[in-house]
Amino acid sequence: MLSAYSRNVLTRNSRVSCNAAHEYEPLAWLETSRVPLCLTKVTIKSRLNWYQTDSQTLCGTKSDAEQAAMLQELRALCEATQELCDNAGQAQGVGDAIGKYTDASTKLVYCATPRADNEMENEILGLTTDACGKASELLSQVQQLTERVADAGAAAELDRCGASAADAAQALLTVAQATASTMDSPCCKDQLISAAQKLRGCADELTASCEPHTAQLPDARRQLGASHRQLADSLDKLVQACKKIPEASQSSVSQPQREKQRLKFMNSLTGARNRLYDSEQQLKQPLPKHQLTPEQAAALEQRLSQRLAQLNAAVAALAAAKDDPKNPDWIAAEQAVKEISELMPLIVQDSRQLSSTKDGAAQAAMLEELKALSHASRSLCENSETDPTISTKDFHKAASKLKFIVSPTTDKTKEKQVVELGKAACKQAERLALNAQTACPAQAPLASRLQKAAGSLDSVVQATSPSPSDPRCGAAVKSSADNVRHCAEQLTSSCEPPLMMRPEAWQQLLSCQRQLMNDLDKLVQAYQPEVSGPMGTASGHQEQQRLKFINSASGTKSRLNAVDKMLKE
Secondary structure (H helix, E strand, O other): OOOOOOOOOOOOOOOOOOOOHHHHHHHHHHHHOOOOHHHHHHHHHHHHHHHHHHHHHHHOOOOHHHHHHHHHHHHHHHHHHHHHHHHOOOOOOHHHHHHHHHHHHHHHHHHHOOOOOOHHHHHHHHHHHHHHHHHHHHHHHHHHHHOOOOOHHHHHHHHHHHHHHHHHHHHHHHHHHHHHHHOOOHHHHHHHHHHHHHHHHHHHHHHHHHHHHOOOOHHHHHHHHHHHHHHHHHHHHHHHHHHHOOOOOOOOOOHHHHHHHHHHHHHHHHHHHHHHHHHHHHOOOOOOOOOOOHHHHHHHHHHHHHHHHHHHHHHHHHHHHOOOOOOOOHHHHHHHHHHHHHHHHHHHHHHHHHHOOOOHHHHHHHHHHHHHHHHHHHHHHHHOOOOOOOOOHHHHHHHHHHHHHHOOOOOOHHHHHHHHHHHHHHHHHHHHHHHHHHHOHHHHHHHHHHHHHHHHHHHHHHHHOOOOOOHHHHHHHHHHHHHHHHHHHHHHHHHHHHHOOOHHHHHHHHHHHHHHHHHHHHHHHHOOOOOOOOOOOOOHHHHHHHHHHHHHHHHHHHHHHHHHHHHHO
16 A cells, blocks of 8 residues: 555665765755756756866866866766756656766766765765665554554555655655765755755654554554654754764865956956946937737736846845855856846836836836836946945835836735845844854854844845745745854854853753744745645646746757757867
8 A cells, every 4th residue: 555655765876976065956956846946957057057168178187088088977967967857847757867967977076076085975875874764664664554554544644644754755865965975065954954854744744643543552653653763863863963064164166266256257247237337328218109008018017027036036146145255156146147237138128118008107207216226236236346245225125116116016015024024034143143142252253154144134035025926036035044044053053062051041042043943934935936726736826837847948958958069069
């Protein structure tokens, strides 16, 4: 009866990878479905182009034999990536595709930068394998119990819980294989901890579902309880091992490479400034004279709303890229500025065309807010060159007003809700930082880091709040919230040893941290698209996302084929 999940979750080969943290982040998301598939595919596709360009450049520093080996592995990476995208929309095949990608990436990275020390990743993989083994034991015992349950409905419920636990165990193993080598990166650490917590929740639900059926079976109850505790202990060890791994003080990128990235970002600002300046000049031109039909106006309004959401997400990405003043992500910042400078002219064009359908007062108001948005966008890009962090207050004000003018019937309740939830979370983070610094002055650097992460989250929320239902905005907020969560956990765990002799102060700090976790959960949940329709059926929004994902396949394959063709030249 439990054939759906009675498989051994340890049958997958263990793969040790040495690639960069930001490469594996979208793969972990793909396995755990934490962002829409279409966005993950776009992320993988765009980053593959970066790796292809960088690998070809690096080949120039290698011998002929090393160069040939590196290009061969790069081709294998392209093929594995295409297979990954081909299987991403299917229930089966994603795990194997990710495994092939991990193998190809491991070989490519070894060609580029061989590593001698893999103690950290071996420990993580060992603990994950142990946890999955304990999960397999629990599932086997549940399977035996289900065979003794006479009621078909109760057996079906156990079957459902067992399948969920098996899927969570498989996801944990896959995420560990993808991220173990870069567990000193917060994004990889958070993904693995999240997968472990999901498995623990599924195991708790499964064990609770078994309790009514073991009342007259003391031996079975005892065995299930023991297996459940062993699995929980294994997961605790895995999570603690993740948290104890110190973060890299600097990016794995060397200082000369980082300087090269910074200079490339600075050079890209020239083109961005020119595009934004040209878009502002469009505002001085006479408005178009032709009239739009109601259907054309509605379609244009929808397209403009989507582009405004894309702009909000790009600004959020720029703020997140500069959240660490000492270690900015220049590659992400360059991509964000590029998107902003490309989107703004399109928004100006659509807004001018749509304004022709408005009356005099509404038209003037729309053009005024469009000017404010254009100016705020240009200021963000220009200031990103010198300002250590990004402030999005002016941008949020202009974007929110323009969005309301474009769609005056839009309910701003959700926008106000996410803004308030963001403020609450940031204030709670500030409170935790101050309490920790007061109780443990030696942890002042970690407290300061939490405060900076909270400031970055505030900027991201401000940038995305006009489009809270857009998946890209939700993904940006979740990423920033996870950073705050990680900083808070690291700060609290560092305060534990010195506060063990002060239980009251320790409990106050824990209570403050729990409140912050709850506030962050509420914030991330508020950005989730609303689900409509009866239970068991896909909502209209989900169906739109599915169709968008399928339609993106042809573009992705074309891009990958172009990369492969370039490698053969």
